[in-house]
Amino acid sequence: MEHARRLVPGAVVVASDHRAYREMSERVFDVLGVFTPTVEPISVDEAFVDIAGLWRHYEHPQAVGAAMRDAIRLATSLPASVGIATSKLLAKMASRDAKPDGLRIVAAGTELAYLHPKPVRSLWGVGEATYARLEELGIATVGDIAAYPRETLVRRLGEAVGRTLWELAHADDQRRVADSAAAARSISVEETYETDLVDLAAMERELLVCADRLAGRLRRGGVVAHTVSLKARYPDFTTVTRSETRRAPMVTSNELFTVACRLLRRTEAQSRGVRLLGIGGEGLVSAAEPRQLDLDGDLWEQIDDAIARIRDRFGADAVGRARLVEPGSQGPDQGSSR
DNA sequence: TCTGGGGTCCTAGGACCC
């Protein structure tokens, strides 16, 4: 945004509003749920829907897609694009073709004819790096991949990528539509700073902010983390991670903070400075599962819990860490830029 | 062209165990 503002000094900048996006997203998913229970969210604004069970109610697949688009527009005033096909990959590609506000069908029997002329980059799973490698092999279209010897592709691209791409290029995609989103496997927070952080005290203050945010999200998700990871980006943009796994899972902001500080000392942050810091929780398990708490941990859970309830009721700025108050300021309002 | 934030999965090496 800094760069954009420099280029266009008079630009109107509109802040993002994630609460509104979530609200609209929920309405869209509610609409989809009316059609069928088999709805698998991909992201806040995309989902796979299994419409195989709807053949009784609609004459053509087109009619299902059109009805969904109408219902979404009615409920949210938002345009929606729909791709219909015999597999997830093709439905996804068709929906991309349908954007920004349309409907695209790849009829059964026409899969390969649709797929093979497409550029490799349009396949789900071919990013910048894989694209460059395929280019070196003289592979430009999905059809080229399909014609390439499978074993050679695996040797060049690795087992997982090579095999998957080869199968997808033959329209071999057996993945089913799940009836809900998979449980999160990790939760993380991170922040890029306007100016690089150079001293340890400043870095630790920011880690405390991250630890607080992460603790809140773990708590709301009802999970605890066996592994805590730290992410640091140096001023030259190289990024490193450090992690620590423990038998006893962690949840409290205090635990997350303590581990993150220890991990930070295992990086070169102190000597090089950092542009970004982040903390993540991995190896998530339900907080409802029995686990051993030491007295100290129990106390911090109660503190986090109390803070969460105060924030729910009085707003995010209602309570804060004394440590995060700028020296000389009167309180969190004046002291915090966030 | 200097590049947010939040995720997933894969790979490779090393430790450890049987």
Place this chain on the structure above:
DNA sequence: TCTGGGGTCCTAGGACCC
């Protein structure tokens, strides 16, 4: 006591996606 094979877990980094 040594060696080899094979499995799991942990760690770090990279590719990819929205």
